Amino acid sequence: MYDQSKLSELIQFARVDAGSTVIDVYPGDGDWTRLFSDIVGPEGRVYSFVPAEVAHFKNDPVGHMRTLAKEPGRENVEVVSVDLVAMPEATQPVDVLWLHLFYHDLHTPLMQANGATAAQFNRAVYERLKPGGSYVIVDHAAAAGAGTGDAPSLHRIEPASVRKEVEAAGFVLDAESTMLAKKGDAHAIKVFEPSIKGETDRFVYRFVKP
Numbered sequence: 001m002y003d004q005s006k007l008s009e010l011i012q013f014a015r016v017d018a019g020s021t022v023i024d025v026y027p028g029d030g031d032w033t034r035l036f037s038d039i040v041g042p043e044g045r046v047y048s049f050v051p052a053e054v055a056h057f058k059n060d061p062v063g064h065m066r067t068l069a070k071e072p073g074r075e076n077v078e079v080v081s082v083d084l085v086a087m088p089e090a091t092q093p094v095d096v097l098w099l100h101l102f103y104h105d106l107h108t109p110l111m112q113a114n115g116a117t118a119a120q121f122n123r124a125v126y127e128r129l130k131p132g133g134s135y136v137i138v139d140h141a142a143a144a145g146a147g148t149g150d151a152p153s154l155h156r157i158e159p160a161s162v163r164k165e166v167e168a169a170g171f172v173l174d175a176e177s178t179m180l181a182k183k184g185d186a187h188a189i190k191v192f193e194p195s196i197k198g199e200t201d202r203f204v205y206r207f208v209k210p
Contacts, residue, residue, distance in 0.1 A: 001031050015096060087128055096133060
């Protein structure tokens with residue numbers, strides 16, 4: 001997670017407010033799900049969406065999130081686990097879809113095994129968002145010109161490629177931010193390497209459904 005000032009800035013950027021309905025895709029340890037749960041309050045809802053493509057992982061991501069959903073005050077959290085492209089059938093229309101350090105995975109064999117190409121997923125997001133809803137993407141930046149080629153190996157993706165793919169699904173770029181930019185990142189190292197882990201250059205986009 002980020003320091004409090006960055007968290008506040010990201011939440012404001014994402015337009016998550018009291019009463020919002022949010023989908024947190026691939027919630028990991030659940031930090032974002034908890035944060036969104038606190039913000040949206042009893043009148044809101046948070047779908048903690050664990051893609052079926054990763055449900056078999058040894059750390060039991062579905063079980064972990066179901067435990068989180070049983071915490072006091074988490075009645076507004078619902079855990080969902082289906083194939084990525086089946087998301088519209090498993091959730092209700094939402095105000096915000098949050099994708100943190102995951103978009104690049106759409107260009108990996110694991111996610112594509114059940115047909116979850118980036119194009120198909122973006123269409124699913126478009127279907128699930130309410131008109132005017134926000135599709136927020138934060139990810140590790142790849143070098144200019146790298147396109148999607150570094151996604152399987154370095155877990156990075158070129159921002160321009162993401163924008164092109166998302167806009168092709170009908171979304172409009174509403175805002176972008178450099179709040180997580182890191183000039184010292186040469187974009188040539190895998191994001192898990194100790195020398196760069198947690199300090200990667202990251203881009204932040206907010207797209208809206210017209």
